[in-house]
Amino acid sequence: MNDRQRARLDAHAVQAHMILAAASQEGEVEQTPDYAFGFTGSELPTHNFFIPLTLTGLTDETLADASAFFRSRATMYAISLEEHRVPDGTEYLSSRRYQPLPPQPIMASANLPTSFRGQTDLRIKPIATVPGMTALYSVLEAVYDYAPDTAILLFPTTQLGERRIKHFAGYLPDGRPTTVATAVYSNNAVSIWNLSTMDDFRRRGFASSLLTYMLADATRQGCDLAMIYATPMSFSLFNKLNFQLYAMRQWFLPQEVG
Numbered sequence: 001m002n003d004r005q006r007a008r009l010d011a012h013a014v015q016a017h018m019i020l021a022a023a024s025q026e027g028e029v030e031q032t033p034d035y036a037f038g039f040t041g042s043e044l045p046t047h048n049f050f051i052p053l054t055l056t057g058l059t060d061e062t063l064a065d066a067s068a069f070f071r072s073r074a075t076m077y078a079i080s081l082e083e084h085r086v087p088d089g090t091e092y093l094s095s096r097r098y099q100p101l102p103p104q105p106i107m108a109s110a111n112l113p114t115s116f117r118g119q120t121d122l123r124i125k126p127i128a129t130v131p132g133m134t135a136l137y138s139v140l141e142a143v144y145d146y147a148p149d150t151a152i153l154l155f156p157t158t159q160l161g162e163r164r165i166k167h168f169a170g171y172l173p174d175g176r177p178t179t180v181a182t183a184v185y186s187n188n189a190v191s192i193w194n195l196s197t198m199d200d201f202r203r204r205g206f207a208s209s210l211l212t213y214m215l216a217d218a219t220r221q222g223c224d225l226a227m228i229y230a231t232p233m234s235f236s237l238f239n240k241l242n243f244q245l246y247a248m249r250q251w252f253l254p255q256e257v258g
Contacts, residue, residue, distance in 0.1 A: 001110055001246075009108055009227055009246065010085070012189040014051060016227075017080070019164050019184055020193070021049070025156040030069070035062055037069050039077075042153055046251055048077040052086045063096070067254065079252040082106070090250065098252040105230040107238045108246035109215075112226055116216040122178070122206050124213045127167040133157050135169050135177035143196040155182070166217075170210045172201075179206040183214050189225040190218035195234075208237060215241075 001009075014036055018029045021038030024047075028039040034057030040047045050066035052058035058081075070077040079098065081089045094100065118124060127136055137151040159165050164186060170179040181195040192214060197207050215226055229249065230238050 001108065001244075005110055005225055006246075008187050008189055009225055012187045012191060012225070013082075013106070013227060014053065015186040016184040016191045016193075017049060017051065019162075019186065020154075020182075021047075023156075023159050023162050023165055025153045025158075028073075032057075035066075037066065039070070039073055039075065040154055041073075041075065042150055043076065043147065044150070045076040045078040045253055046080075047154060048073075048075050049080045050077060051080045052089060055086055058086050058089050058092060060096075077254070079254075081250050081252060082247050083250075084247050093252045097255055099255070101251040101253065103248045103250045105232075105235055105245055106247045106249050107228050107230050107235070107243035109226045109241070109243045110224065111242045112219045112224060113212055113216045114219050116213045118209060118213065121173060121204075122170045122209055123173065124168060124170045124210055126217070127169055128160065130157050130160075132169060133160070133167070135171070136167050136180050139169070139177050139180045139196055139198060140194060142198055144194075168210060168214055168217075170206055179210050181210055181214060183218060185218065185221065185223060188223050189227065190215070190221075190223045191227040191229075193229070195228070207234075208241060211238075211241060 017038055018036060021027050021040050022029045024040035026041030030037040034054045036051045038049045048070055083089060127133060140146060140151045164184060166183045168181055169177045171177050178201040179197040182193040184191050195207055195211060228238055
């Protein structure tokens with residue numbers, strides 16, 4: 001991946017966070033050249049974020065600004081740190097007693113599929129109706145153990161009219177939703193969020209089928225780069241689908257959150 005592609009993905013990563021936060025039910029965002037805030041109203045800290053974008057975006061002053069921003073909204077928050085944006089940021093936050101969560105691989109691909117051949121036992125559809133959003137909620141709530149209404153808060157039905165956000169679901173032949181994910185588009189790049197499969201239907205290739213479908217769809221929309229936030233368990237799956245390690249992201253919790 002060349003420097004121009006990396007720059008596009010860096011910009012997309014921030015844009016995607018801001019698009020999703022702004023489109024949440026209580027969404028509010030604020031961005032400067034050095035940092036970005038995103039508020040969704042969720043009780044989960046990582047759904048309300050402070051992202052330092054430059055070295056000058058991570059200072060005692062900006063940390064105080066972040067604390068004031070979220071305290072005024074009576075919500076918990078977390079700091080999303082990508083080391084390549086802010087060298088030594090990990091040490092800086094640790095020295096100020098922010099509590100780190102395990103690092104998370106960010107994976108990227110510049111080799112998106114142009115077509116998709118589906119499984120016979122999984123019917124994949126873009127979500128375009130309120131009943132489709134209900135299917136999205138049911139899978140997210142089962143997989144992530146969300147509190148009631150959290151999924152609706154993060155992904156309200158108003159997102160059906162948002163051209164930069166597209167939800168997808170995979171259904172069994174009997175109509176049961178088993179796997180879902182969300183695509184966010186900007187800067188001719190796509191990022192895949194919350195790729196989730198119900199426990200009883202894992203290890204059947206459903207997640208890889210849905211991901212391939214979404215990437216082929218993004219290609220048709222003019223995207224030539226893709227990004228996904230991985231876990232240690234999903235790393236090998238994404239690697240088999242032409243994703244490579246792009247960067248590492250780590251969440252930090254303020255002391256009042258932890």
